[in-house]
Amino acid sequence: MSISLLFLCFAGFVAAFVDSIVGGGGIISVPAFLFAGVPAHIALGTNKFSSTFASFSSSIKFISSGKVDFKIVKFLFPFTLIGAILGVNTVLMIDAKYLNTIVLILILFVGVYSFFSKTVGLEDRFESLNKKNLFLGIFLAFSLGFYDGFFGPGTGSFLIFGLIGIYKFDFLRAAGNAKFLNFTSNITSLVLFIIKGQVYFKIGIPVAICMIIGAKFGTGFALKKGSKVIKPIFVIMSLAVAVKVLYGMR
Template identity: 65%
Template sequence: MWNLVFLCFAGFLASFVDSIAGGGGLISVPAFFIAGFSPYFALGTNKFAATTGSFTSSLRFARSGKVNFSVIKYIIPFTLIGAILGVKTVLLINQDFLYPLVMALILFVGAYSLFSKNLGMENGFTKVTKLNLALGILLGFTIGFYDGFFGPGTGSFLIFGLISIFKFDFVSASGNAKFLNFISNVTSLVVFAIEGKINYLYGIPIAIFMVFGANFGTKVALNKGSKLIKPIFIVMSLGVALKLLIENYIL
């Protein structure tokens, strides 16, 4: 019972943070390990619960007009294809070589966002062009593949990429990123479900708390805007890099 209470609280906090700036897995996945879950069941059950929070957050962003469907309707299919290929590839290739590359990239994302005062503070999106659409499709496919294959920092990469390509502010970038991330999450969830790696007895109540957390986090993000999202985004980006560093080079 105490394990379930602990995981529900961790799930609420994780989905609250994730709906604002990504990186909720930094909180929820270690919580499953602390509760004694094996690695596959920890990842599978977390994916099940987190996908419900991701859906809730995406829906709320969409209803508030912060999801630009004229852009992401072209990116979604490529994100889905990338995620499928990523999940299949992970069964064949060792992930270890990705750690230093991901750490370097996400440290760059966090540091660049920290020192670039105007990044994502105003919405400079004007229209869809052939160039930004092509870059957006490439981003969706690449991050979808990465999320299926590995995962840490997916939200940070999507937000940073959407701001850089389409000149969104952090609120719009978070809304669009959350929608795309939901697509890749569902793909991974289906694979874990087929493999029987989800503990539904824990997953269902945790999912309910993640829905509440996602609702609350999205509400805060929409009300407080980019001034709140940017610092949380920077902290979570650098947190992912620090987690990877500790796991692979210190412990």
């Protein structure tokens, strides 16, 4: 195994560990692929391939631990799917760079608000599913599915923050539901990357294995430590995504 592949496997493990807890793993894994000399378009497709398997592994563990609310996500995930399909197709017509400023402002707001709020996401105060929060959840799922399909940075953070705001979940429960919805947009995007021949399987498969292991440990850490530990990691990764977007604007 080459040094580059070992580096990518390690980066993939760390990225999946973090991503399974609070999202944002792409800011670790995508630069790692580029640093290893993988062409940009292949890097995006191969990363999506590897991270989708990790996302699936994390989703399964959250499901088995009862942290995914199917009575809610059964209404939301079809709209995430539709949004992702439209997003992937729209990226061919719209220059994503115009979103940089908007995304930077939003993700900074998410991180800073979470940091200064003493109670957000620390208590699970979900009461019931109603027409209002169902509509807001569908809008969130569709919008972020679309966003993830053609741009992506911060999707996991936005989902977690949105689910906390709409359903009053704690960070742990929000992370479980967010991971399930994020997996939906990931698998949709992956299918299109494969169809277009943008996945390098020789690298993607070993990195995927390491990402699955990282996701397994990350999800276990989240379930064991709970929302009080997830919150600071969430804030750090939100601000890290903001830095990444700001750097990309240079």
